Amino acid sequence: MRYFLILLHRSRILLLFILLEAIAVYWVVSAKSYPRAQFNSVTTEINGRISNFQDDFQSYLNLRIENAQLAEENRRLREQLNESLLIQNYGADTINDSVLNQRYTYLPAKVIHSSHLKASNYLIIDKGSRSGVKPHMGVIGPLGVVGMVSSVSSNFARVIPLINNSLSISAALKSEGYFGPLKWPGEDYLISQVTDIPRYSNVKAGDTLITDGRSRYFPPGISIGVVESKTLQADQNFFSLEVALSTDFANIAEVYVVKDLFGAELDTLQNPAIQ
Amino acid sequence: MKMLRDIGILLLMIAIQVFFLNEYLFNHYLNPYLYIYPVFSILIFYPRFWQLVIAFALGASIDILEESAGVHAAATVFLAFIMPMLTRVFGTGREDNPDVPHFKTMSLERRLGLLFVGFFLHHFVLFGLESFQWNQFGILLQRSLYSSLFSFIFVLLYQLWNARR
Structure with missing residues (x-):
């Protein structure tokens, strides 16, 4: 012994x-x-708390910019209020409100971790399955489209932003309606790329790109970015556009998760095997 | 007092690694891991037991903050464990007492050699555990070599700057 x-x-x-x-x-x-994966949930919790603390500090530093962004968003929303609209209806028509059904609802969330200089960037937001967040939900910010939820835990969700080359969404020209897939080519977090815009379109630098009905997980009309330049693709029939993204991924704090109330109904049509 | 200063340096290195080097400067494939520098410069002054415990705490802190699940802890403990052997191999050319090889009293060339080999072995264990695919040995070796070279450039600049002072 x-x-x-x-x-x-x-x-x-x-x-x-x-x-x-x-x-x-x-x-x-x-x-x-x-x-x-018990260890993993412990470290996620610790990481989440530290990220929260870091985020509080960063939010304080960025208050001025965020206030300006929120004010801009308020302005746009105020313009859509009934008070801002002139009703040109001289009593001849009947207004039937039940025609309008709410399709999208928005869940505000805070970004507690984000990267924008890596090869595969991602965000973590402070809302998870407990708040009703599910994979494939769209995420938008005050300035425009942010990305899409890829996975959720009970309190947090992981979002693939537009600056991750595994995400592709449909983007349409606001002026003409032509659309093509938007996919990040890598390198610069401010610039993305839209391909397959017909050659006969009058697209020019400065045109706005928005989401349209084909974007599926986003409401139509949300800003994606502004056309910087166009080049003819190798097939000579389509333009490829360089797009300056609306959302500043280096400074992103508040986002909204988009819930499509008709999403399940659409899924049954797009994927009949679910039934 | 010295202990407090050392703890301060360790916390500062963790903060620089997590909030600056990992976050803002570099992409995932080429990321300098400078937080292990205190294993060479500070931990050598502590008893062996504490060297390993502190190295584990250092690596585990990075793992918790980066959600990398133990790979940094394993690699840093490994580095701390082999440090006396490395110091013996590279320390034979010191100017002072030949019985006590010492990182701080080595000639600059030998110190750089020790740093490079130390960084490489740490990164090798780190990436090996991270990918968990030891069959892709060539890729692992290549990635360890590039990343340790990248980390080494930072340390080299610091060492040269220090030597000129």
Whole structure:
């Protein structure tokens, strides 16, 4: 027994090394194997709290810019109010309000982590499945489209932004209605690319790109960006557009998750196998 | 007092790594991991037991903040464990007491050699555990080499600047 204790004492550094490595490797393995990801939920919680703290500090620094963005958004919304509209109806028509059904609702959320300089950027927002957030929901910000929810936990959700080359959405020219897929080519987080705009269109630098009905997870008319330049594609029939994105991904704090109240109904048509 | 200063340096290195190097400057594929520099310069003054424990805490802090699940902890403990061997290999050319190889008293060339090999071995364990695919040995080796070169450039500049002072 005494020899055993002496042996233990002599090799205590080696034993400590093995113990610490075992803890670390167990941590790695348990995080990689789905059913036993307990460590992972603990670190997500800690990371979420620290990100919250970091975000509070950053929000304070960015108050001025955010206030300006919110004021701009308020202005646009105020313009859509009934008070801002002139009713040109001289009593001849009947207004039937039940014709209008609410299709989209918006859930405000705070961005608590974001990256914009990596190859595959992502955001974490502080709303999850408990708030009704589900994968494939659109996410917009005060300035325009942000991205799409890719996965959710109970309190947080991971969002793939427009500046991630795994996301592609349909973008339409506000002036003419021509549309094409928007996909981030990488490199610059301010610039994205729309392809397949017909050659005979009158698209020019400065034109606005918005979401349209084909964008599916976004309401129509949300700003995506502004055309910077156009080049003819190799097939000579279509333009490829460089687009300056509306959303500043280097400074993003408040977003809205878009809930499509008719989404489930649309899914049954687009994917009949669900039924 | 010295201990407090060392803890301050460790916390500062963690903050620089997580909030600056990982966040703003570089992409995922080429990211310098400078937080391990205190393993060379500070931990050597502590007993072996504490070297390993502090190295684990240092790596685990990065893992928690980056949600990287133990890979940094494993790699940093590994580096701290092999540090005496590395110091012995590279420390034979010191100017002072030959019995106590010492990072701070080594010649600049040997210190740089020690740093590069240390960075490479740390990054190798780190990326190996991260990808968990040891069959792609060539890619792992290549990625470790590029990233440790990238980290090394920063340390080299710091060392040269320090040597000129």
